[in-house]
Amino acid sequence: MNVQEGLNILKEKGYKYTGKREDIITYFSKEDRYRTAKDLLSYMEPNYEGISFDTIYRNLHLFHQVGILESTELNGEKHFRMKCDHHHHHHFICNDCGITKEIHSCPMDDIKGELNNFAIDDHKFEIYGRCPACQ
Amino acid sequence: MNVQEGLNILKEKGYKYTGKREDIITYFSKEDRYRTAKDLLSYMEPNYEGISFDTIYRNLHLFHQVGILESTELNGEKHFRMKCDHHHHHHFICNDCGITKEIHSCPMDDIKGELNNFAIDDHKFEIYGRCPACQ
DNA sequence: CTTCAAAACGTAATCATTCTCATTTACAAA
DNA sequence: TTTGTAAATGAGAATGATTACGTTTTGAAG
Structure with a gap:
């Protein structure tokens, strides 16, 4: 997803445009890996002195809710x-730098038969280690 | 794993036997599902008035380290x-009661080829939902 | 340009978890 | 049985992430 698509989602759902919000989306658009609230705060602080934790957390939560960000x-x-906007997939995540690599096979395809009578809401498949650059 | 096996692991590694430790292992042995530190504390308090948070957390951490418990x-x-002591597997986890069901297929078997040059340390595959009893 | 709900601020509160340190206990060796 | 020592515990404070709250500011519709 790019910055413009993210902003469009906010507009469609009736949320306001602010410079901070654009910057947050821009940050994640450039980073393309898992980042924490603290990482984002460090990025925002030089541009917005006194920006509060609440703004960071509230926007992260909002962006997750409307589908701009995904979380783990x-x-x-x-x-x-x-959020990766193409088909469903999972991630390898580097323990050092947080960079991700998409895994295109989904284990859920293989195990439907094992869970008769169970209501499935969600699933998580992640692989952890070190990427080539961090080894 | 049963209570005796758990206690043996502690003994082998040079950790001391205490009544609290036996009770903690007994608790998890009977529960057979994911429980929090708070759950354990509630169980222990009637038998050990004044038991501290720290004892709970320290023992949970220790038991996890020596392989008596697994965590998520x-x-x-x-x-x-x-800890389930037989072969490697994953879990369905009920969002309501925490009960688990083993999933015997492991997605890692299928994706080795996708991660050449990546050092893999660990992986997580969990399915969330509601068990038949909780629906 | 006004108006008003939404967004952001500043700060305090909450919740899970960990730390410090003094005291007690388990248990192996004498 | 006594003793020494490392481990375990208790009590409470500290930490770190996250959320809640009352007030102020601001985007954007009319």
Whole structure:
């Protein structure tokens, strides 16, 4: 997803445009990997002195809700990244730099038969390690 | 894993036997599902008045380290369960009661080719939903 | 240009978890 | 059985991430 698509989603749903919001989306658009609220705050602070934690968290939560960002939990911290807008897939995640690589096969395809009578809401498949650059 | 096996692991590694530790292992042995530190504390408090948070957390961490418990993170809280001692597998986890069902296929078998040059440390595959009893 | 709900601010609160340190306990060796 | 030592515990404060709240500011519709 690019910056413009993200802003369009906000507009469609009736949320306001602000410079901060554009900058947040721009940040994730450029980073293309999982980042924490703190990472984002560090990026925003030089441009918006006194920006509050609340603004960061509220926007992360909002962007996740409307589908601009996707999130996962690593080491007790929520991490966010720009939502990949093509077909369903999973990620390899580098423990050092947070960079991701898409995994195109989904294990759910193979196990439907094992879960008769169970209501399935969601699933998580992630692979952790170190990317070529971090080794 | 049963209670005796758990206690043996502690003994082998030179950790001391205490009644609390036996009770903690007994708890997880009976529960057979993911439980939080708070759940465990509620169970222990009637038997050990004044038991501290720290004892709970320290023992959970220790038991995880020596392989008596396995853990996962759900909704920002660490959850623990008795380690299944047979072959590698994954879990369906009920969002309501925490009960688990083993999934015997592992997606890692299918994707080795996709991750050449990546060092793989670990992976997580979990399915969330509601079990037959909770629907 | 006005108006008003939404967004952002500043700060305090909350929640899970970990740390510090003094005290107690388990248990192996004498 | 006594003793020494490392491990375990208790009590409470500290930490770190996240959320809540009352007030102020601001985007954008009319």
